[in-house]
Amino acid sequence: MQVQPLLPSSLSRRAFAGGLLLTTGAFAADAPPKRVAAIVTVYHHNSHADVIVSRILQSHTLDGKGTWPPGAGWPKLKLVSLFIDQDHEKDIGKQLAAEHGVPLVKTIEEALTLGGKSLAVDGVLLIGEHGKYPLSETGQTMYPRRRFFEETAAVFRRTGRSVPVFSDKHLSWNWADAKWMYDTSRELNFPMMAGSSVPGLWRRPALEMQLGARATEAVALSYGPLEGYGYHGLEALQCLVERRTGGETGVAAVQFMEGPAVWEEMKKGRFSREVFQAALDACENKAWLKKPPEEQVKNPAAFFIEYRDGFKATLIHGLREWVVAWREKGRKDLPATAFWTQEARPFGHFGYLLQGVEKMIYTGKPTWPVERTLLVTGVLAGIFESRRQGGKRLETPHLNVTYKPTFTWRDPGPPPTGRPLQGA
Secondary structure, eight states, X not given: OBOOOOOOOHHHHHTEETTEEOHHHHSOTTOOOEEEEEXXXXXXXXXXXXHHHHHHHHTTTTSSOOOOSTTTOSOSEEEEEEEESSOOTTBOHHHHHHHTTOOEESSHHHHHHXXXXXXXXXXXXXXXXXXXXXXXXXXXXXXXXXXHHHHHHHHHXXXXXXXXXXXXXXXXXXXXXXXXXXXXXXXXXXXEEEEOSGGGSEEESOOOOOTTBOEEEEEEEEOSSTTHHHHHHHHHHHHXXXXXXXXXXXXXXXXXXXXXXXXXHHHHTSSOHHXXXXXXXXXXXXXXXXXXXXXXXXXXXXXEEEETTSOEEEEEESSSSEEEEEEETTOOSOOEEEEEOOOSBTOHHHHHHHHHHXXXXXXXXXXXOHXXXXXXXXXXXXXXXXXXXXXXXXXXXXXXXXXXXXXXXXXXXXXXXXXXXXXX
């Protein structure tokens, strides 16, 4: 599947500082705010709805006081409607909507039209994360991301107009829905972005893979819930390796493995012990590394990924950080970097995510390629299917997603001052 992502304009390139958007660089300071609708699963304290949508209502510091990130000011977006799919016992969305005069609507169509016949917003935020939803046969949460997108696209079709759309995290638990969403965005010709805050995270050390690097192998570390955080680990991996020589070529096969067999595969050379060690050496918290990981992590999981151009990557899940290390031809050292999140309010990394979305809504050009999220969604779905089939290696001819990276990460500078997670 040959795709051609939209390249940033010279205006949007000038709008970057520290690798991310400076609001005043993308449009005039007195430009009217763009009107957005938010479609969310649930809206409670520290949910994705809170750490993304609340920034529009309460500034990037989530308290109505801050102008961080540097130069960004208050987000230049105006929330004009809010749809919440499920009630939550600790919901805060309804109160915030009332406090800020935002209509709380009963349907996605109403969110986009404000009850009229025409599309009445400049952008749409689809946040299908958190909430109580059933599991698929592969064990993945069936968040209503396609439903949110499908009802949004139906309004676009009916009104004959479309606007930029952002869909949080991976597109779906299955490839068919993800591909349909991508194809529909191309059919209706509207800018689309997806994914999480991970590609814009702080990196320690502050490294980006050089564009065109002759990389041959990468090893990533990940932790936490297998789907939700495994996705983050894959995204950290992909935002780096897509920059290798030739750009992204797609994935030929995937395989899931768990238990001591993972360490046996390392001994056999399926993935490099040296590159794995480089990733371990880049971990921020080294206290737990006093013993070899083989002795400490008795039940690791591994995602083996074979790319169509011969590049190979392995994600080892069950460790304690998101780290990626890689090998390049002709380079003696093994670059590695840890992806650092602010585990305190206001979760500054979501500020950079929202800035990227804001930039797309103003310029009509995706800040980073949705093809990355499409590919990672397909890889994750394949990994879970391999798991369901007992760890069978699966060929993935459908993951022939090719694209060129359109975003270069740079160190965004220090995070905002953190506050307790349970505080305001």
